[in-house]
Amino acid sequence: MHIGEILARNARMYPDDIALVERIAATKTRIEITWKDFDERANKFSNILMEKGIKKGDKVAHWMQNSIDWLIAYFGIVRTGAWVVPLNFRFIAEEMKYCVDVAEPSVFVFDEEFTDRIGAVKEQLATVRSYICVGKNIPAFAESFHALMEKADVTPLNTPLTFTDPCGLYFTSGTTGQPKPILLTHNNMANACIVENVHHRQTKEDVFILIPPLYHTGAKMHWFGHFIVGSKAVILRGFSPEWVFEAISEEGGTVLWCLVPWVQDILIKLDKGEMKLSDYKIDQWRLLHMGAQPIPPALVKHWRKYFPTMQYDTSFGLSESTGPGCVDLRIGNEHKIGAIGLPGFNWEYKVVDDDGSIVPRGTPGELCVRGNGVMREYYKNPEATAKALKDGWLFTGDMVRVDEDGFIWIVDRKKDVIISGGENIFPAEVEDFLHTLPAVKDVAAIGMPDERLGEIVAVVVDIIPGKTLTEEEILKHCEGLMKYKRPRKIFFGEIPRNPTGKIEKVKLRKKYTGRGEAFKL
Incomplete structure (x- = not known):
């Protein structure tokens, strides 16, 4: 059917x-x-x-x-x-x-x-x-x-x-x-x-x-x-916290899927006393499902202050796996918050090294998944398809480790994707856009931790000697990007590159964000 x-x-x-x-x-x-x-x-x-x-x-x-x-x-x-x-x-x-x-x-x-x-x-x-x-x-x-x-x-x-x-x-x-x-x-x-x-x-x-x-x-x-x-x-x-709670109350809502920033907005309102749970009919609300970015364990703990018995879940997925569900935490596994979860129903997984060999449990490697949700192909892109799909396995590009109980934890992003408010932002797009400014010699985009959005876009800009470029000029130029892709932090300095010409983003993250990995829970 x-x-x-x-x-x-x-x-x-x-x-x-x-x-x-x-x-x-x-x-x-x-x-x-x-x-x-x-x-x-x-x-x-x-x-x-x-x-x-x-x-x-x-x-x-x-x-x-x-x-x-x-x-x-x-x-x-x-x-x-x-x-x-x-x-x-x-x-x-x-x-x-x-x-x-x-x-x-x-x-x-x-x-x-x-x-x-x-x-x-x-x-x-x-x-x-x-x-x-x-x-x-x-x-x-x-x-x-x-x-x-x-x-x-x-x-x-x-x-x-x-x-x-x-x-x-x-x-x-x-x-x-x-x-x-x-x-x-x-x-x-x-x-x-x-x-x-x-x-x-x-x-x-x-x-x-x-x-x-x-x-x-x-x-x-x-x-x-x-x-x-x-x-x-x-x-x-x-969206507003009041609008969501009004809908849950009046429509008899039982399940809510939310992004991290929205949950934070709700909690801020509750903490400040600007919303009162007693004003809404929410006894029937049984499940909060958060996703689309790493979930801070402290956020779930904060949520529990107001909703101690509500069910909670989070899942992992990508468009290539038909969205979320190839990995899922499962209801009842809050002791493992921080992990993305267990293999989803009717899904299997493996964790491999760069040669495609399965790594020992606890050793970081690339997450691969196989199941009926795997895409057919990248349309009109056989090269990318061949790289991502091998013998029915989808190579996700996400580096993970598996703990002693079989739960999967993301430890790095192989592709350097920035996840801001649940939206995937590829640094190359921001970098290419900024490279159109005549005064830019080099530029690198990285993710900077943000309590509300998970990450925000930060850029490091190297200016051509003898030319000038201000933060205000960069921000004005970036109005040509979709709003969520625009840099929120701008730094000026040299861009380290390795002998093959690739940007050494680990060095940039350590210098400007205090961390080497793409993100860490």
Whole structure:
């Protein structure tokens, strides 16, 4: 059963039950749909796409903020047999264009807020022949999503699909700083549903509070554990501790997946007395799941001050493994907080040295995982695929050790990725961007520890002798980067490089952050 069939099954079994709720903080708006409504609207969008010539194996770009319509469009696309191409809503126009050039979609569905960004490069998007805009202010080059939906046929397409068929092209940052396209299949998605449900024991009675962006494999795959059993999900637009607790209280929320900064914001409010737990109905809330970056043990201990009996879990994953779950701490293993956990359900692992040989327990090595969640390939990149996939094993690029109880601990990041607020930032992208400043001789980007975000971007800049460059000029220049990628700390000095020309980032980290490893819990 592929995910489109799971939606149809839920509509048959629970037609009048609420499937999705959308709560918009800015307008205090609440929208809900039943499983029957959800299924029929997905059918409508799939028929709209088929009328536009979309067929199995085509691609549809999908650039939207979290919403009910996000998921309607998603399921409408996969039911045609096309590949959905979810795009990061933080992309600037050129980043979006890069992804569209690689994916070559025929249709582009987008929220109205992205109209200007699309318009800036529209004439260069050679493969896109049709634009569909979600919202009220529809540009001249697009058709209205809602107008099309009003008159669309609700009949199911019943496109023949197999588990091995691709269904999504997800972009993640590559080692060069450019996003890499990851091809995922219907089998990957079905496996994510099962793994997530096994790990977190969701039932029909659970209510999931969904905050992180759906273009991430993480948010969607955590929801899949609820989706497979037909339980309600609440999509929150906007974040504040009060908004989250209000949703949990009013919607009967039982499971919350949160990033570290959001948990810290909640705790700050509680510590200051700006929020009181007694003002909310939260007795039913059973599980806090934190992820997307290393979890400080002190944070969980702090959480326990207010929620002593609540279940807790964290998991590890990457887009190449269809998001989280290839390693999972498991509920009940708080004595091992700091570890990323045990192999996920139906996953196996090994830890190897640079030669691919398995290392003894306790010895650091590269984590490799194998299971039904492993991607098919890096699309159009056979060299990167061959490097990452060997005999069914996914080489993650993360250095780990395994303790005496079999729990896996990350000890370093082989690829020097900076994780800030759950977002992966590749130093090379920041470095290449700063190298466009005429006064820059050399530059290096490193992660600096940050209590709230896990890490922030710090840069060390070496200026060409005789030229000048100020911190203010660098910050102004970096407005061309997505906000979370912009440097928060700027240092000036020489960049150490080894004889082969590679930046010696261990030396830089020791000098500017007091640590040699990429990060340490």
